[in-house]
Amino acid sequence: MQPTPRFEELDYRQTPLGELILRRRTLLPLDNLEVYEVILGDAYLMTSLFNEVEKALSRLGLAAASEAFPGEGVLDVVVGGLGLGYTAREALDQSGTKSLIVVDFLEPVIEWHEKGMVPLGAGLTEDPRCRFVHGDFFGKALGDGFDPDESGRKFHAVLLDIDHSPSKLLHEGNAAFYASDGLAKLLDKLHPGGVFALWSDDPPDDGFMAALEQVFEDCAAHVVTFHNPHQDCESASTVYVARKAGGSGAD
Incomplete structure (x- = not known):
């Protein structure tokens, strides 16, 4: 052997x-x-060494969505950024999730999952609720939406895990999304009462919170701590959770 x-x-x-x-x-x-x-x-x-914050993004975001839309199997969810699949897997493990679209700009990342090259790939690929979409999350958020088969489709929750933070971007073209005008376009993709949640590797940012508060009814920044085995210390990231005005069942 x-x-x-x-x-x-x-x-x-x-x-x-x-x-x-x-x-x-x-x-x-x-x-x-x-x-x-x-x-x-x-x-x-x-x-894959530490993934608590990716899981917390799904738990916190979908817990907030379930308050507005209670019940099992009722939430249509979008995840921006597939990565190693921890945010998507945790979203599917929440009882409220009915469907999941995962948008990723990098086609090889989707292929890793479809070919079983990463540990969570087979489980995501085989789950009938889960669909991978190759494309630009930010372009879709500012444009016609996340479902290529249904322009303008609305969702109960959008969970974003792509950039390192709203100010530390993988590409400078993403910056427009994090301003209030960009967030307002995302708002159109959510049902009334729907939730937007975002992972950030930085501490809570007052400027970004102000942008969220201009657009969403309720906003919170949750600091999530986790053990970092590389440095043998506690590390922390932030999960922002923002809810659109409105209530359950509204269109």
């Missing part, structure tokens, strides 16, 4: 955003833990 390699590059692609690498490492100090990592250009984009 061949030993598991300590380091393995599983895929390498050139993309419009730079070099994209999927790699797998075995961490000997952590009892030979197998870890998947994604590198985009010069940025360390994501790791």
Whole structure:
């Protein structure tokens, strides 16, 4: 039996955003833990080593949506950014979720899941509620919407996990989305009472909160802490949750 390699590059692609690498490492100090990592250009984009904040994004966002739309299997959800799939998987694990569209700009990332190259890929691909859409989340948010088969379709929750924060962007073209005018266009894609939730690697930002408050009825910034095994310390990220005015059942 061949030993598991300590380091393995599983895929390498050139993309419009730079070099994209999927790699797998075995961490000997952590009892030979197998870890998947994604590198985009010069940025360390994501790791399976810690994923609590990605899961918290789905839990907090869909908990808020379920308050406006209670019941099992009633929520139509969008996730912006597929990555290693933790936000999407957690969204599907919430009892309120009826359907899920996951939008990702990088086609290789979708292929990793469809080909079972990452641990959560098979489960997402085989779930009939889940659909991958290759495209620009921000263009769709500012344009005709997220469902390529139904222009203008509204959703109960939109969960975003793409940029490092509203001010640390993977591409400068995303900046317009985070201003109040951009957020107002996203509002049109939500049912009354619908929720927008966003992951950020930075502490709560007063400027972004002000933009949210101009558009949404209720806004909150949740600080989520988690253990970082790389540095053996507690780290923190932010999950913003904002709710559109209105109530359950409205169109």
